[in-house]
Amino acid sequence: MNNMKSDAPLLEVSRLSKSFSSHRGLSRKKAADIRAVNDVSFSIARGETLGVVGESGCGKTTMGRSILRLLEPTAGKVEFGGVDVLGLRGAALRSMRRRMQIVFQDPFSSLNPRMTVGAAVREGILIHQLAHGRDADQRVKVLFEEVGLDPAYVSRYPHEFSGGQRQRIGVARALSVEPEMIVCDEPVSALDVSVQAQVINLLQDLQRDRGLTYLFIAHDLSVVQHIADRVAVMYLGRIVEIASSKDLYSDPIMPYTQALLSAVPRPEPGRQTARIVLQGEPPSPANPPPGCVFYPRCHHPRKDEACTQIIPPLEEKTPGHFAACIKEPPRTVELLMLAAQAAR
Amino acid sequence: MSESLLRVNDLRTYFHDAGAIARAVDGVSFDVARGETVAVVGESGSGKSVTALSILRLIRNPGRIEAGSSILFEGREMLGLSEKEMRDIRGNRIAMIFQEPMSALNPVLTVGEQIAEVVRVHTDASRHEAWERAVEMLALTGMSDPRERATAYPHEMSGGMRQRVMIAMALVLRPALLIADEPTTALDVTIQAQILELLQKLQEQLGMAVLLITHDLGVVAEVADRVVVMYGGEVVERATVTELFDSPQHPYTEGLMNAMPRLDQKTARLTTIPGIVPPSTSWPGGCRFRDRCAYAWERCEMEHPPLYAVGENHESRCHLAIEPDRRQSPHEPLAARAGAHQ
Amino acid sequence: MAAESIGTSTHWTRHVVRHAGFAGGVLALIVVVALLAPLISPYDPIAQPDIIGLKNAAPSFVHPFGTDSFSRDVLSRCIYGARVSLSVAGLATVIAVTLGTLYGAIAGYAGGVIDAVMMRFVDAALAIPRVLLLIAILALWNGLPLWLLVVVLGVTGWFGLSRMVRAQVLSLRELDFVAAARAVGASSPRILIRHILPNVVPTIIVAATLGIGHVIILEAGLSYLGLGVQPPSASWGSIIQDGADQVGSAWWISLFPGLLIVTTAIACNALGDALHAAFDPRHTTGAMAELDS
């Protein structure tokens, strides 16, 4: 995997924002905009997997879809292979779509119930004229083989498949146009562990064989750790920490990341984890707190007024490890004391 | 197991659907002692929810609890009780919470009214007393300003808050047993941590037993005293939580543990269990797991394995218990060979 | 094979199919009779063999439905009337369904202000009772040509459907498979035609089936008022009108076409309901398969 990476990033996202306005139709009554993605920047190298984690509603899906232009970003810049994606129109945009694909979370709504699964996979091939007639059918069958499905299934309808099989079909559809990058939006969240492992292995095999680049979104931190080279943590529309998978999991800097990691239940009975249980829930993205968005729930022993004054920039704290916190990270001892306090 | 609160014995719940019989729960036995937490784990379709619903006798047509099944609760045979006697038990002695709190809450009543309603159905508390108990219970679940929250409608709350309401509603009458069917599956990890912590705290305070249904082994390790692993409508392994994690005996249990990516150990490649859970209308003969199993041999095809005792308080439904040497020769499971296409 | 499809009740499926089958059979019979009218009709529907001797003859072996005041055979008139009633209703429904689907699909897919404006118009149109609207329009003509009646019935009949289609399109376009199609580069027309409309077809078929029954009754009512089908053409409605002033003495003239209208309308409704249930996603798996085959 590693040898495929080159230095020039394949995808470069800068200051991307996406707001949803909440007025509807003809009524001009305007409530506060929902700032689903707020000033997000990062890049991904060719052949790399960037994991994105965060709780539901933090903007992961909106970010993924904005990059693919399935949603129109409100501001920012997306460059893919040197091309400014947000400036593309019509045919140019459609040919860019070949290069970036998406696999969805929901195995049910992601397939058209009235279209055979073969036709679903063939659609992209026909649109981009990669093959015609029999050749196209043949390609579909090869793709089915590649994702571990019986090619004889091409003429069946989605309801005849299990959740794991549907996800494979979704992967085949994404591969049909021979993309360079795939946004995987929680592709295994709806699956049982055993099936989840099958799909994760498939995605890893495909990456190795085809040199794919992944933006891998998930809320399961263990899954992301397993598959990602680097990981970005999102909170309330912002990236609050980004680092190599190894650094992020062994040495999280943002108090939010620390809490998130400590909340994951470990399959080791009897091990009483020093746990930081976050109080409350994330605030509404329509009305984010001033300054650091995590401030109201933060357990940092030295948090203070200053945190509410400025929006902490994503700073490089150690080489390659960026975090959006203006304070020195709390030391392990301090965290243990906090957890012990909470336990009492 | 000196004092058994719940004893499920040879429970069979079948769905009779024009010709086909779905044997969703097929001979399940386990018990729950007062105050302890028993986890039921298994993939979807293994019969966990049907087991839970059977205990409360909430199985509807075409489902049926078959003759010969037995569910003893506080020493009473529940399968012989009238519907009215069952209603006295439900929500009172045994309470249940579900994965999706939204569908279990009434959208047109405030959450306080719904909790108070439970109190009024089962006790002769006045309207006012019931309301006070509802507020008090909401406070116990850690809600700030419970008096005000009680007047909110379910749709005005987040998923985590709704689950707290469900818990308040379930526990307001201090049941002896709480059945929690995937109570945190729909929640984020940080909220899950809050809810699990809350359940453990309340369990201690109220001294109730918990039957926790989940597919997450991490959750099991964290809260359970004993574990029941289900596959194909059957119990395939039963052990204390430490036993189970230290030395899983059934290949299915082992498979589940290996398939899970773990934060504390990085592996290059996940071990999978090939294939999928077969439909409950057509369990394979012999061992139900054999097609997906890396050890299966002829015996597994011919003989349906019983629950072998494999240690103190540890049982496994696998012939490996009597032919342990077979463990030395794993092979590719049938499901992996026959259908690379599953 | 897939675990999700196991819940389908095959018993239920058979029930629906039988129900739909019976209603469909009745309708098919009526359509066949209408098509073969010249072959099976015992008499010429406008022949007046004996205005005095055969006037208002009660049902008998030679005239099963009796005769009317011009000695015309009521059975033959009903058989030919089926042609008029069914084709007026059928064509009007085709017009209504086409307009409603297009209008609703465009509004739903475009969304935003376009949608809002288009739907306000529908709201306004729906606020006027259709019968009043029709009477107002039709009263403008004296001796209305049949094709115009069809057009007027069609053009006033699509508002409700357009709303249903629009609501469905609105929710369908948010589904992931639509995003997936866009992601592989599908154009908007393609998405609408290949992905969204096929999923609206069940709604359209159900609406059309229910709509035909409704239009048959509506046309009969208008013809009864003298605003609908004009002589010498005769629909079931106008045959009832022929016998209207003699219901006491020659009840058969109005009764038989009336029964036919009721039967056809009920059959349409039953078929529509059965189809509606069959298309319900919770039951689709089995029921659709059986209907498809």
Ligand SMILES: Nc1ncnc2c1ncn2[C@@H]1O[C@H](COP(=O)(O)OP(=O)(O)O)[C@@H](O)[C@H]1O
């Ligand atoms: N189409 C939309 N209209 C309005 N708000 C939306 C829309 N899609 C997402 N949101 C809001 O944007 C925020 C981020 O959502 P999403 O990107 O789906 O988060 P995630 O994928 O991390 O769960 C949420 O608050 C959500 O309610």
Ligand SMILES: Nc1ncnc2c1ncn2[C@@H]1O[C@H](COP(=O)(O)OP(=O)(O)O)[C@@H](O)[C@H]1O
């Ligand atoms: N109402 C029902 N009718 C027919 N089969 C059912 C019904 N409910 C559950 N089943 C079957 O019972 C089996 C077990 O289901 P369930 O207990 O819900 O599994 P779990 O909770 O472990 O995911 C499944 O195969 C399912 O298809």
Ligand SMILES: [Mg+2]
């Ligand atoms: Mg999402």
Ligand SMILES: [Mg+2]
């Ligand atoms: Mg379940």
